[in-house]
Amino acid sequence: MSSQSVTPRSVDYSRWYTDVIQKAELADYAPVRGCMIIRPYGYELWEGVRSGLDRRFKATGHQNAYFPLFIPMSFLQKEAEHVEGFAPELAVVTHGGGKELEEPLVVRPTSETVIGHAYANWIQSYRDLPVLINQWANVVRWELRTRLFLRTMEFLWQEGHTAHATYEEAHEETLRMLDVYADFAINDAAIPVIRGRKSDQERFAGAVYSYSIEAMMGDRRALQAGTSHNLGQNFAKAFDIKYLDRDNELKYCWTTSWGLSTRMVGAVVMAHGDDKGLRLPPVLAPYQVVAVPIYRDDAERSAVMPTVEKVVAELRDAGVRVHVDDRAELTPGFKFNDWEMRGVPLRAEIGPKDVEKGTVALVRRDIDDRKQAKLFAPQAGIAQTVPALLGEIQASLLGQATAFRDAHLRVVDTYDDFKAVIEAGDWALAYYDGSAAVEDQIKADTGGASSRCFPLDQEPGEGACIVTGKKVAERAWFARAY
Amino acid sequence: MSSQSVTPRSVDYSRWYTDVIQKAELADYAPVRGCMIIRPYGYELWEGVRSGLDRRFKATGHQNAYFPLFIPMSFLQKEAEHVEGFAPELAVVTHGGGKELEEPLVVRPTSETVIGHAYANWIQSYRDLPVLINQWANVVRWELRTRLFLRTMEFLWQEGHTAHATYEEAHEETLRMLDVYADFAINDAAIPVIRGRKSDQERFAGAVYSYSIEAMMGDRRALQAGTSHNLGQNFAKAFDIKYLDRDNELKYCWTTSWGLSTRMVGAVVMAHGDDKGLRLPPVLAPYQVVAVPIYRDDAERSAVMPTVEKVVAELRDAGVRVHVDDRAELTPGFKFNDWEMRGVPLRAEIGPKDVEKGTVALVRRDIDDRKQAKLFAPQAGIAQTVPALLGEIQASLLGQATAFRDAHLRVVDTYDDFKAVIEAGDWALAYYDGSAAVEDQIKADTGGASSRCFPLDQEPGEGACIVTGKKVAERAWFARAY
Numbered sequence: 001m002s003s004q005s006v007t008p009r010s011v012d013y014s015r016w017y018t019d020v021i022q023k024a025e026l027a028d029y030a031p032v033r034g035c036m037i038i039r040p041y042g043y044e045l046w047e048g049v050r051s052g053l054d055r056r057f058k059a060t061g062h063q064n065a066y067f068p069l070f071i072p073m074s075f076l077q078k079e080a081e082h083v084e085g086f087a088p089e090l091a092v093v094t095h096g097g098g099k100e101l102e103e104p105l106v107v108r109p110t111s112e113t114v115i116g117h118a119y120a121n122w123i124q125s126y127r128d129l130p131v132l133i134n135q136w137a138n139v140v141r142w143e144l145r146t147r148l149f150l151r152t153m154e155f156l157w158q159e160g161h162t163a164h165a166t167y168e169e170a171h172e173e174t175l176r177m178l179d180v181y182a183d184f185a186i187n188d189a190a191i192p193v194i195r196g197r198k199s200d201q202e203r204f205a206g207a208v209y210s211y212s213i214e215a216m217m218g219d220r221r222a223l224q225a226g227t228s229h230n231l232g233q234n235f236a237k238a239f240d241i242k243y244l245d246r247d248n249e250l251k252y253c254w255t256t257s258w259g260l261s262t263r264m265v266g267a268v269v270m271a272h273g274d275d276k277g278l279r280l281p282p283v284l285a286p287y288q289v290v291a292v293p294i295y296r297d298d299a300e301r302s303a304v305m306p307t308v309e310k311v312v313a314e315l316r317d318a319g320v321r322v323h324v325d326d327r328a329e330l331t332p333g334f335k336f337n338d339w340e341m342r343g344v345p346l347r348a349e350i351g352p353k354d355v356e357k358g359t360v361a362l363v364r365r366d367i368d369d370r371k372q373a374k375l376f377a378p379q380a381g382i383a384q385t386v387p388a389l390l391g392e393i394q395a396s397l398l399g400q401a402t403a404f405r406d407a408h409l410r411v412v413d414t415y416d417d418f419k420a421v422i423e424a425g426d427w428a429l430a431y432y433d434g435s436a437a438v439e440d441q442i443k444a445d446t447g448g449a450s451s452r453c454f455p456l457d458q459e460p461g462e463g464a465c466i467v468t469g470k471k472v473a474e475r476a477w478f479a480r481a482y
Numbered sequence: 483m484s485s486q487s488v489t490p491r492s493v494d495y496s497r498w499y500t501d502v503i504q505k506a507e508l509a510d511y512a513p514v515r516g517c518m519i520i521r522p523y524g525y526e527l528w529e530g531v532r533s534g535l536d537r538r539f540k541a542t543g544h545q546n547a548y549f550p551l552f553i554p555m556s557f558l559q560k561e562a563e564h565v566e567g568f569a570p571e572l573a574v575v576t577h578g579g580g581k582e583l584e585e586p587l588v589v590r591p592t593s594e595t596v597i598g599h600a601y602a603n604w605i606q607s608y609r610d611l612p613v614l615i616n617q618w619a620n621v622v623r624w625e626l627r628t629r630l631f632l633r634t635m636e637f638l639w640q641e642g643h644t645a646h647a648t649y650e651e652a653h654e655e656t657l658r659m660l661d662v663y664a665d666f667a668i669n670d671a672a673i674p675v676i677r678g679r680k681s682d683q684e685r686f687a688g689a690v691y692s693y694s695i696e697a698m699m700g701d702r703r704a705l706q707a708g709t710s711h712n713l714g715q716n717f718a719k720a721f722d723i724k725y726l727d728r729d730n731e732l733k734y735c736w737t738t739s740w741g742l743s744t745r746m747v748g749a750v751v752m753a754h755g756d757d758k759g760l761r762l763p764p765v766l767a768p769y770q771v772v773a774v775p776i777y778r779d780d781a782e783r784s785a786v787m788p789t790v791e792k793v794v795a796e797l798r799d800a801g802v803r804v805h806v807d808d809r810a811e812l813t814p815g816f817k818f819n820d821w822e823m824r825g826v827p828l829r830a831e832i833g834p835k836d837v838e839k840g841t842v843a844l845v846r847r848d849i850d851d852r853k854q855a856k857l858f859a860p861q862a863g864i865a866q867t868v869p870a871l872l873g874e875i876q877a878s879l880l881g882q883a884t885a886f887r888d889a890h891l892r893v894v895d896t897y898d899d900f901k902a903v904i905e906a907g908d909w910a911l912a913y914y915d916g917s918a919a920v921e922d923q924i925k926a927d928t929g930g931a932s933s934r935c936f937p938l939d940q941e942p943g944e945g946a947c948i949v950t951g952k953k954v955a956e957r958a959w960f961a962r963a964y
Contacts, residue, residue: 028600030550031557032587037600040545040615047546063522064529068512069589069620069636070573075513088580091552093589095574097624105514107551107575107589118510118519127811133522138551138620142579154551329609 006341008275013219020269020277021148024342034146034153041342042149042265044286046156049264050136052188052283053158056180062132062160067114069138070105075113079238082112085205089141091153107140112206112231112257115161116239123253125244126165130173134160149266150223150482157261163241163253167232170254174230175456177258178211181226189264190281190398191215191271192405193225194477196453201436204257208232214452214477216405217270220425222452222481225267228258271401278343279365281397282390287323289315289386290344292335294351307355311348311382318383320390322348340365345393346386354379362389366396411475415466418478422446427479429455431463431472438467442478452477488823490757495701502751502759503630506824516628516635523824524631524747526768528638531746532618534670534765535640538662544614544642549596551620552587557595561720564594567687571623573635589622594688594713594739597643598721605735607726608647612655616642631748632705632964639743645723645735649714652736656712657938659740660693663708671746672763672880673697673753674887675707676959678935683918686739690714696934696959698887699752702907704934704963707749710740753883760825761847763879764872769805771797771868772826774817776833789837793830793864800865802872804830822847827875828868836861844871848878893957897948900960904928909961911937913945913954920949924960934959 006019021027026042029035038046054064070093076083091107094100108114119131140154160177164170178195185193193213203210207229215225235241236252245251272279282288293308295301308324315322323344325335332349339347349361359376362385367373377385408426412418421428423446432438432451439451454476465472488501503509508524511517520528536546552575558565573589576582590596601613622636642659646652660677667675675695685692689711697707717723718734727733754761764770775790777783790806797804805826807817814831821829831843841858844867849855859867890908894900903910905928914920914933921933936956947954 028603031554031596031599032550032552035550035552037550038548040547043547044545046548063526065522065525066520066528066638068514068517068519069622070514070517072513090577090579091575091587092577093573094576095572095586097572097626098570104577105573114513117513121510140551144579156548 036152048284071114082206091140109141116235120241129165131163160258162256178228188283192402196455199451204229222479226260231255277341280343282345288321289346290339291324291348314383366393422449430466432476433465518634530766553596564688573622591623598717602723611647613645641741644738660710670765674884678937681933686711704961708742713737759823762825764827770803771828772821773806773830796865848875904931912948914958915947
């Protein structure tokens with residue numbers, strides 16, 4: 001049983017996050033430093049992410065497969081930028097079956113190399129293209145500074161890997177999957193995100209262009225919540241992925257990759273939570289409704305439970321995920337706080353008076369004001385009322401997150417304004433020449449703000465880079481980030 | 483595109499298996515020896531296994547979670563039998579982030595230890611029990627002799643881990659999950675299995691009792707297709723998993739574990755396949771129906787396709803998984819062979835005459851005789867005809883596998899009969915004293931037959947151990963096995 005109170009978010013955001021993850025039993029620390037145990041409540045949230053994405057991947061023509069955990073060290077070395085980027089983060093198996101291995105094996109940090117090797121075998125002709133495959137897997141990156149869900153040594157994710165006949169098709173795929181991520185984030189996770197292109201120095205190691213969705217957390221920091229990469233022919237050349245084209249010429253394929261991880265669970269916690277704990281969007285919430293029977297003695301309990309069971313059965317038939325909290329040893333007040341902390345979108349209280357009046361007291365988690373949050377719904381028609389309310393709550397969380405974000409997005413034209421905006425903790429959209437030198441200077445001048453992305457949704461324009469004054473065509477978002 | 487013909491099963495069972503796995507594109511070899519790539523068609527079959535089991539686990543009160551891939555070496559050493567059993571099979575990470583680790587990390591071969599450690603933290607009181615958790619994960623065992631799906635260095639599986647207040651509850655859980663496996667094998671995979679207790683020397687390393695479901699493959703060899711272990715208090719004592727009981731005393735928990743892996747995909751291939759390739763049970767088949775439009779020219783194609791689309795749409799609305807093979811460059815004959823090799827349970831052919839007559843030609847994969855396999859169904863009512871036929875095919879495959887198995891199960895009372903039965907390739911049920919010495923002698927005398935299990939479904943009795951003549955109470959199944 002979890003203790004109820006978490007450090008209020010307004011007091012210490014970082015401690016609040018750690019508290020709420022552990023007290024809501026989303027996750028726990030593992031014995032190996034930097035690793036995480038995903039507990040059932042957190043895993044069910046991840047299953048919601050997984051099914052929302054998987055459905056969208058299948059609807060866009062992708063199939064799932066599974067590639068091996070172990071990659072020969074030599075594979076990583078075939079793509080120069082790739083090995084340079086990932087070498088410092090590798091976990092290496094040197095012994096197997098009691099013997100030292102001839103070639104060390106890398107525990108996959110990502111699978112472009114081993115999948116590229118397979119694609120080279122599978123793809124012969126233009127008829128075999130496109131190849132549209134995704135895998136759900138664990139990956140390992142040796143991170144020194146870890147934080148539950150946001151950055152862990154091992155994490156769960158999906159990685160899509162596709163091969164195409166032309167650059168244009170690969171480019172379209174890269175943006176299509178970025179849109180899939182944005183659609184999922186907005187409609188399922190209720191998190192408004194900005195789609196954009198990463199700067200060169202923030203590119204995936206081995207990509208030509210990397211794109212991301214960027215989300216604003218409750219402390220206004222940015223979180224990169226999903227990435228999609230146009231890999232050009234870099235991996236095709238490194239792994240000899242060729243096809244015989246209609247014109248009877250052998251050509252290199254164009255490939256993409258895209259990934260979204262358990263980090264998304266951290267995003268949901270940070271984007272929606274409040275002082276009392278989690279606030280989960282109904283689409284992803286493991287329990288959409290918690291039903292709490294209210295009684296003082298066995299007689300009242302006997303009077304109340306048949307109604308509770310009837311209401312719950314009707315809701316379940318309507319496809320609503322309901323949990324009944326009938327723990328005998330706890331007071332209703334304790335239960336209310338407990339489930340508020342755990343972020344269940346809607347609480348259904350049923351007591352003797354509700355039985356008498358034919359009502360259910362419904363309390364919304366998305367509204368802070370106690371009176372406004374509560375309504376009495378007739379038991380008749382509850383299977384229509386509750387799904388409609390869940391829809392409202394979903395929209396309300398997205399609305400709140402969007403209003404909060406928009407209040408902290410600022411367009412700036414001078415470096416002084418830029419620094420003031422970052423200093424105030426907001427995001428700044430500014431003309432930027434895309435260079436590493438400018439980004440490094442900004443990081444130094446602002447105590448760590450980084451370029452998030454060149455947003456896709458911007459008017460074509462021209463302006464002066466806020467640092468160098470050079471004429472450039474695009475603005476980029478800058479912010480402090482996780 | 484896959485070549486169509488496989489080595490006939492009747493010619494060379496072992497080559498047939500490897501051929502069919504690769505040509506049906508279920509799996510491929512990975513660059514690291516002993517590892518496997520599960521291709522989309524094979525992965526979809528695994529997703530069918532996964533969802534069939536997951537549904538049953540949830541219906542019996544279990545929740546999913548995720549525990550770390552890496553386990554400190556010292557954890558394995560806490561349970562003496564466990565480390566002795568698994569030490570020779572471990573993959574060991576010695577370097578991370580460019581540095582040698584102070585303590586080597588084991589890539590999990592199974593997770594009793596790391597989960598036991600977590601349970602010790604989570605369980606305080608009798609109120610926290612039972613803990614009923616399952617995880618879907620990859621595990622690594624350094625196998626020297628591997629075979630696609632049946633035995634690979636890395637494999638996918640689920641491992642359930644539960645903790646209980648009493649021995650009786652743990653015992654019940656162990657048998658309940660064995661029954662879940664048997665129910666899945668029989669009803670979803672159409673494989674009749676024998677539930678039983680393993681001999682002491684075949685026990686899981688660290689278990690008090692191990693149980694398995696044993697299946698007969700098409701070459702009559704046995705395959706252990708799922709296991710369920712009563713771990714007693716062995717891991718509770720090694721990891722200090724205790725609870726405060728109602729009587730205010732601290733007591734050790736009783737734990738269980740149970741697992742079923744991608745080996746089940748190999749079982750489906752081997753139990754049902756024939757000379758032409760796979761025969762997939764409709765419940766698990768990625769495609770239950772393949773629709774092949776029949777036409778000789780564009781005019782016929784235009785006449786046929788609207789009917790194909792209409793029939794397919796009706797089937798999909800009825801929840802049938804249909805694939806339309808409209809590859810222009812291939813003949814219908816090629817497609818028929820291709821999908822027969824891939825084991826699709828039902829083929830729907832629609833040509834100009836079918837359009838005219840309002841029929842669909844349906845061809846069952848479970849019936850070998852070409853005439854008997856084919857029937858003409860009216861297009862009207864196809865959404866009822868096809869699901870009913872799929873049900874018949876599912877039952878027919880189970881019936882065929884059961885008849886085949888039962889024809890090769892033999893009860894014997896003398897060692898001479900026993901050896902003759904094993905020599906003939908069948909399974910022998912015989913009184914056996916359970917000792918390692920007898921099992922070793924049987925292995926030597928028969929060229930490798932091993933005890934499969936003491937079947938749960940046997941009448942209480944008494945007889946003479948076929949080797950020692952000692953009076954014993956139970957018979958065990960012996961067979962050559964994978």
